[in-house]
Amino acid sequence: MVMIDSKEAYRQYLKQDQLALNRKQDRRPRLFGDEIWKFEILLRKVEYDINCRSGLAGTVIRKYHKLRFHRLSVKLGFTIPPNVFREGLAIPHYGTIVVHGNVKAGRNCRLQEGVTIGAVNGSHDAAVIGDNCYFGSGAKVMGAVTIADDVAIGAGAVVTKDITEPGTTWGGIPARKISDRDSHRSLCSALF
Numbered sequence: 001m002v003m004i005d006s007k008e009a010y011r012q013y014l015k016q017d018q019l020a021l022n023r024k025q026d027r028r029p030r031l032f033g034d035e036i037w038k039f040e041i042l043l044r045k046v047e048y049d050i051n052c053r054s055g056l057a058g059t060v061i062r063k064y065h066k067l068r069f070h071r072l073s074v075k076l077g078f079t080i081p082p083n084v085f086r087e088g089l090a091i092p093h094y095g096t097i098v099v100h101g102n103v104k105a106g107r108n109c110r111l112q113e114g115v116t117i118g119a120v121n122g123s124h125d126a127a128v129i130g131d132n133c134y135f136g137s138g139a140k141v142m143g144a145v146t147i148a149d150d151v152a153i154g155a156g157a158v159v160t161k162d163i164t165e166p167g168t169t170w171g172g173i174p175a176r177k178i179s180d181r182d183s184h185r186s187l188c189s190a191l192f
Contacts, residue, residue: 003047003083010048014041016087019190020108036091039076042069043089047082085109086131088191106131106149108191110183114138130166134186152183 049062081101088108095113125144136155154171167182
């Protein structure tokens with residue numbers, strides 16, 4: 001599934017990411033600081049380059065953006081491949097975040113530090129995540145599970161089975177339903 005397929009889609013993704021990070025709309029990242037916002041901008045540039053640019057000039061630009069993206073990923077401790085998250089990605093803190101390249105995540109996902117969303121036992125099958133999902137500090141999602149819309153995964157929870165009930169909160173090891181509260185209070189209110 002191609003996510004950013006035009007310059008207009010690229011701009012829309014950036015706008016939604018900026019809202020999700022609670023950044024002022026007409027403000028560019030500061031020269032020092034705002035590394036997470038710079039990371040998300042580079043992520044979207046790389047996605048645009050992969051999906052839309054071609055030819056020699058496109059190849060040069062793509063390699064340049066990929067190099068900058070890789071360096072910033074290493075600096076921040078993020079392993080987030082392109083074309084995984086839809087618009088509205090929010091990463092509020094520095095810290096290790098690992099996401100498998102085959103994950104498909106919906107709009108308005110928020111990832112706290114220490115989150116891992118991966119495959120298991122050498123499989124290439126990974127999670128399918130709905131819209132408006134929140135992942136607390138240290139949350140783990142392992143294997144080809146499906147997570148419904150508006151779900152909150154608590155800090156330190158380990159999800160190994162499908163979560164099909166939208167608008168619920170899950171926690172524990174293994175994760176189990178702990179509340180009928182949705183994820184909206186943990187996401188930026190400007191998104192709703």
